[in-house]
Amino acid sequence: MADTTGTATADTVITDGEDGVRRRDFINIAAVGAAGVGGATVLLPLISQMAPSADVLAESSTEVDVSKIEAGQAIKAVFRKQPLFVKRLTAAEIAAANDVDVSSLRDPQSLEERTKEGHRDILVTMGVCTHLGCVPLGAAEGEVKGEFGGYFCPCHGSQFDTAARIRKGPAPTNLEVPVYEFTSETVITVG
Numbered sequence: 601m602a603d604t605t606g607t608a609t610a611d612t613v614i615t616d617g618e619d620g621v622r623r624r625d626f627i628n629i630a631a632v633g634a635a636g637v638g639g640a641t642v643l644l645p646l647i648s649q650m651a652p653s654a655d656v657l658a659e660s661s662t663e664v665d666v667s668k669i670e671a672g673q674a675i676k677a678v679f680r681k682q683p684l685f686v687k688r689l690t691a692a693e694i695a696a697a698n699d700v701d702v703s704s705l706r707d708p709q710s711l712e713e714r715t716k717e718g719h720r721d722i723l724v725t726m727g728v729c730t731h732l733g734c735v736p737l738g739a740a741e742g743e744v745k746g747e748f749g750g751y752f753c754p755c756h757g758s759q760f761d762t763a764a765r766i767r768k769g770p771a772p773t774n775l776e777v778p779v780y781e782f783t784s785e786t787v788i789t790v791g
Contacts, residue, residue: 661791666722674739676727679778679790683727685739693762694720707773711763714777725764725775729753
């Protein structure tokens with residue numbers, strides 16, 4: 601459909617234009633694909649460096665053997681680079697904790713809520729005061745336990761009872777009970 605003068609008609613121009621659009625689309629798709637691969641290559645190392653390191657993963661759980669803890673005794677362990685208190689409560693400490701009116705507490709929790717069924721005598725708490733993060737006294741033999749027989753924070757005077765509940769001082773909440781479970785009658789896994 602060309603005229604005798606050698607100029608192209610409208611049909612020929614449209615066909616050429618469609619070929620040009622197809623080439624342009626291919627170039628755009630190739631450029632976007634290359635940019636995507638380049639972006640993924642740059643982002644993958646940045647994202648993977650945010651994953652926890654091997655030493656952090658190793659500390660993500662802690663096993664504690666509670667068989668050697670006698671009634672009234674506590675041990676200190678480490679969980680995620682923080683102190684962990686594991687205490688075997690005496691019958692008198694359990695009774696003292698149960699005698700407290702839970703509604704009168706700043707952070708109301710019963711001893712049953714803070715321990716596991718079948719192991720009410722084992723109290724597991726983080727050894728970090730909820731006020732400003734000091735380590736309370738009372739887990740080791742001869743340490744000051746405060747007025748309520750539990751833990752005493754020497755930094756600002758917070759006092760916790762035998763169930764590690766805040767009773768006096770500036771701490772806003774009880775000592776934290778981490779996620780834990782008994783994997784046997786004598787071993788707990790924290791974390």
